[in-house]
Amino acid sequence: MAKPPKPTRASPARLIFGDLWEYDPAPETADPKLRARYELFINGEFVRPKAGKYFDSINPATERKLAEIALAGPADVDAAYRAATGAFKAWAALPGRERGKYLFRIARLLQDRAREFAVAETLDGGKPIKESRDFDVPMAAAHFFYHAGWADKLEYVAPGRTVAPVGVVGQVIPWNFPLLMLAWKLAPALAMGNCVVLKPAETTSITALKLAEILQDAGLPPGVVNFVTGAAATGAAVMGHPAAAKVAFTGSTEVGKAIMRQLAGTDRRMTMELGGKAANIVFDDAPLDQAVEGIVNGIFFNQGHVCCAGSRLLVQEGVAERVIAKLKARIRMLRVGDPLDKNTDLGAINSKAQLSTIRRLVAAGVREGATIYQPPVKLPEKGYYYPPTLFTHVTQSHRVAREEIFGPVLAILTFRTVDEAIEKANNTAYGLSAGVWTDKGSRILRMSTELKAGVVWANTFNRFDPASPFGGYKESGFGREGGRQGLLDYTSHA
């Protein structure tokens, strides 16, 4: 190919990402319709906690109090289980198509109030409004729709076998996707005919209690779903209650292990969706700009508060330098700040405690000799924020490559061969997800069988669908959510 000789240049060419065209603030203004105080939702009604205690829910973007949330004690959890147990027989006996009607109603009511829920979710959790608007709320509705469709077709869930609900289910969910995790838990349980006692995360209870309003509007029979709010003690009471036939937990591996210890020796069924340290593997034949985009989606989506986040980048040595250069340029374009601004890419860190965890692990990375890169960003003065962060020169023994940081921090490692990539990717206690970037289809197929991860994405990352089961290997947990497999975890077989 005839090419003109490349001119030599005095100084290297550089792109200017300045302030020539600054975007004006574009805040989402829909009314989140918050109450000043949220009670417990037991037996179809909002009830005061028996001990009369409340705790504050804080907006992590401003550190201001949003609402007071009822603190459920053991007596309240007991009341919730009594309500669920009382409702179970009639709910399980309803024809599937009738239960499906309720689920369709919930899904539609959630869509009707989508903007309101998106703003509430962003205020309470700190995630960018574009994510709560375009991902959390629509996906939550999609899960209710999907499982509504299953409710009258349960005979096809396990062909040849008769399926039945397991009974009352205790569920505890995390703060990273409050409404979506709630939908993942509620929808399959209800479709199958179970009743539920659910505890939202302490820092993000509001959208669950707003959903309780929708459950009332949908006419869901009292007691079928009960929400008890509180912190770790409430969660332990929900998980440990003798009336629960099954418990489902999403959260950290540490807490998951504690629950398993607590329930060892009982006949309680369990599903656990725990931590992760996913490898995102980029081969030298990958479309690099799209891989970089996928890396960004993988680790900076929801400030990295994602159990399946692609927090370890494994990049083939031949393209490592170019990928890292492109990645640095790309993350300079990320807009960090007010989560309610429609142009914000990275919002607030969910809580002060999480912010200090991130700081502590990043400090460990620096101390252990990894090279840190943070683009110049101006963080708001008030609120919990952390800039997008890259670590290069990371090895398998660095803590930032081994421990789940749950923040916008990417550890970058390199590899030479396919085998080495697989070995490094699997060299972790976790096994929730992985990503593979290559133009070669056969390599994708091989990687997907050899990577010990519940989800392997090829040439994309962080894609979800209600029909696709999600769950982990090893210390990332067991059980699946979504799809037919997810329903089986809420089923007893006869």
Next chain:
Amino acid sequence: MPPRLPTAAHARLRDEIGSVDQVGIEERVAKFTTRSIKKQAKVWGLKMAVSMTDLTTLEGKDTPGKIESLCQKALRPIEDPSVPTVAAVCVYPAMVKKAKSLVDGSKVKVASVATAFPSGQTNIRTRLAEVRSAVADGADEIDMVINRGAFLAGEFSRVEDEIAEVVEACGAAVLKVILEVSELETYDNIRAASFLAMGAIRAGDFIKTSTGKTTLNATLGNNQVMIEAIRDFYLDTGIPIGMKPAGGIKTAKQSLQFLIAVKETLGDAWLTPKRYRFGASSLLNDLLRQLEKERTGAYQAPYSFSDATDSY
């Protein structure tokens, strides 16, 4: 070295410049469409888009009368003096003299399509002669089409040599190289053709998506492939190449999305008519309508803007 088979030309070039994943790049550009541009940022963007417009008429029925009204619109899009003139008028070679006589002395340039636009299916001598005559008639800028047949057949040096000859024929005129993306079909081909063209043109010349004469023209996707190619070429060689999406950009909202892509991919140095243009006709009146809305707080009826230019 293995023998260089002519049939492997595309694979070899892709190996050198990298490939494009269709799903990934379309997800990337979808993010540009969720940006929310308000208030002063919106006014700035709209005015920038006006100043980047190549106001175009390319029809068999074009007459001196039509060119006159086009040029007047280009010189003074609206009464409001804070609204800039457009970048250029874009016409067929037969209309260059007339257009030049009308805009001469202003900031508005005369661009002319040449090289047997839109198909390019005539011999190179004829195409070059057309370029020379348009330049002699006063064209400041030439919009050429590449030899798509030669590109798809893997005859890359022929494509490059022809572009290089047109560069020579242009003299001082700025060149815009039309890839005709809809005939190249894949993003990989668009990226490859961008690199071939950029290797043959000068700093300040442009690559351009389309003629506007086929079914699919400028999209955020093919714009993104081309501006990423421009970015990679610039970082590699230091040579800044301009970009012109053409055809299909009809609304102010679309044009702002293209500008967001430029801002977030190429940066501030490309937010200028010297390096980014819109090939469009009906876009201008929508930009003006939105600017009037920002100025007065109310939408004006379409007929309150001169020249409903709905061709191209």
